[in-house]
Structures are given as C-alpha cells and as structure tokens.
Amino acid sequence: MIVNNLQHKRKVLTHPPSDAIMCGVMTEKTYDKRHGGPCDRGSADAYYQRGSQPHYYEGGTGSSKMVEEKDMSAAEIKAYNYGYDNEDDRKQW
Numbered sequence: 001m002i003v004n005n006l007q008h009k010r011k012v013l014t015h016p017p018s019d020a021i022m023c024g025v026m027t028e029k030t031y032d033k034r035h036g037g038p039c040d041r042g043s044a045d046a047y048y049q050r051g052s053q054p055h056y057y058e059g060g061t062g063s064s065k066m067v068e069e070k071d072m073s074a075a076e077i078k079a080y081n082y083g084y085d086n087e088d089d090r091k092q093w
Helices: 038-047 074-085
Strands: 022-026 029-032 056-057 066-068
Touching: 029 038, 029 074, 038 056, 038 074, 056 074
Parallel strands: none
Antiparallel strands: 022 029, 056 066
C-alpha cells in the first residue's frame, strides 16, 4: 500500500507507481519517500542525528505546511518511524 502524495490526495493504490522512490518494506507495506513526506523526514532526522519527533510536510520540506505528530495518522507515524529506524548513514560533523 502506498499513499499517492503527488496530487496531495490520500489515494490508496494497489501497486506502487513505476516512478516512485521507495523507502523500504515493512510487513508488506511500502512507504513513499517523497521529499518532505513522513518516511523522508524520519530518515533525515536520523541522518542529522536529531531526536525522533514524527512530522512531515504537506509539500516540499520547509516550503509547505508542517504536520506535527498530534495531527498524523497511525500509518504516517509508522512511515516516519520506519525512515528513522532504517537510516544507516549519519552526517559526519
């Protein structure tokens, strides 16, 4: 299952679009790694060694409204946590 964020509508697809960048697979779920999406933000927070604070942006990071954890669905929080938990690279300061 993937959420189609390209048109900013919550549309469940039965298969991922061929041009999607995938963030990984977790119990048969594939998360869209759209720039600014939950999985992308989790991955970025881990990479920059920030604490886990689930959030995402409706559009691009920093150029659209940020959605905080209190306003996220359980699936969006799972996508954030997946990105955070599965980012193996770390910024070398």
